[in-house]
Amino acid sequence: MTTLISRRGTRRLVRTAIGATATTALLLGAAASATTASAAPGTDSGLFGTSDPTYDGVYRQSVALIGLQAAGAKLPTSAVSWLTRQQCSDGSFVAYRPSTTDACPAADPVNFTGPDSNSTALAAMALATAGKGKEANSASRWLVANQNADGGWGYIAGSDSDANSTGLALAALDRSTNNEVKAERRGLAYLRTIAGDCSKGAAAIAYQAGQAANPLASAQALLGLNTGLPLQESPAKYTAAQRCTEKLDQQVAQYLANELKSNKGVLPSAMDATQPDYNTTSWSVIGLVGANWPLAQYSTSVKQLKANARDYVGTGSTASPAAAGTLAVVAETTGSRARSFGGVNLVSTILSTLQS
8 A cells, every 4th residue: 555655665644634714615624515516417427426526526536546545446547537637737736627628727816716735735646646657746846836935835826825735735745756855845844833832742733824723734734744854944943932852743743642532532623613523533543643653542533433434424425535535544544444444335435426
């Protein structure tokens, strides 16, 4: 298994979680809560899921392919082709292109449209998984070309950097066969500047500079930190509270482990604290696996995800291919099986959503 499991020669899992702003609606939470409107029959042969793909088409396709590969399942040719056709001529991806014969729109950070780093990074990882190295590397080159001056990435090209977009971009660059080490180091340095107080052995990450740190941003940042590259930055550039005695990835992992434990294995929704957030919980687990964190410290979360897998993924026409793909990665990296995770066959669930 190679998908998402890479850390400079070591079998490690990295990647993905969501932000606390508009990114939330377009990333990992989007698959589980996408609009119920259906795409026109026959217009998206090879797309996973029948809900409107306007805001999450590339996202859910990428995560579904990643989950299938993690489970050792054969990737449907039509699904890989669908994703390949979505790529823009410059290597980037938008959330969804209804007509792939039309040129991709220019990036518009004001109206939140155009090529975005999140779709591009996820697609790059999925394409690498599918053996589409040329396309994956083209996407990675676009990410490098659109890295902000501060070293981070924003959601739409040209927008302010954030932890979530930066974590995804770093995860994609780590999978690239291009030589992107310089860009990776700059991205890691950016994450360091938005880390919270780590003097007590744990550090949370803020979505953007000046905001309060939170599990959502921390989980995705950890996916980027799990590349394993040293920061090579002078501690003198940071405040005393930011000077950690351990690597930042371990500090963030400790924070997430603490949060999972204090919430009995399931993180609450950032939108409604009375509701469980299985999505962020899933990707926190994935980040902890990538950080080589002891399974015993988050085994309760795995059990909770198993117990609620059917509710999270859905069934029949309402099944979320991205939620199933996310759990497939959780299952295969924590000693469980994607084909029987809490009584749900995640592989067959993903495949059952494939449009013909």
